[in-house]
Amino acid sequence: MAPLDPPPTYQVYTVIKQTGMSMSYVYVSMPNSLNFGSGFYGTRHEAEQARTFEMLKDNSVPKPRYHVFELEVPNPAYQE
DSSP states (O other): OOOOOOOSEEEEEEEEEEETTEEEEOOOOOTTOOOOSTTEESSHHHHHHHHHHHHHHOOOSSOOEEEEEEEEEEOTTOOO
16 A cells, blocks of 8 residues: 655635725634635635625625635645
């Protein structure tokens, strides 16, 4: 039996809040989620939940826009 090789890259997701031309990361603490740092999520589902939470709690006028982006990052465990 051989061990599985780590993939060369993996996907993380981020939510960006856009107010006019100003942009910032959105950070919502999710229980049982992978920790990639503030504003980054391990699954698209977690990122979509964070966007929904932010949209529901934001009462500002005009309403900002929220965007979910998928990022492909190098896997530090991968070796050629």
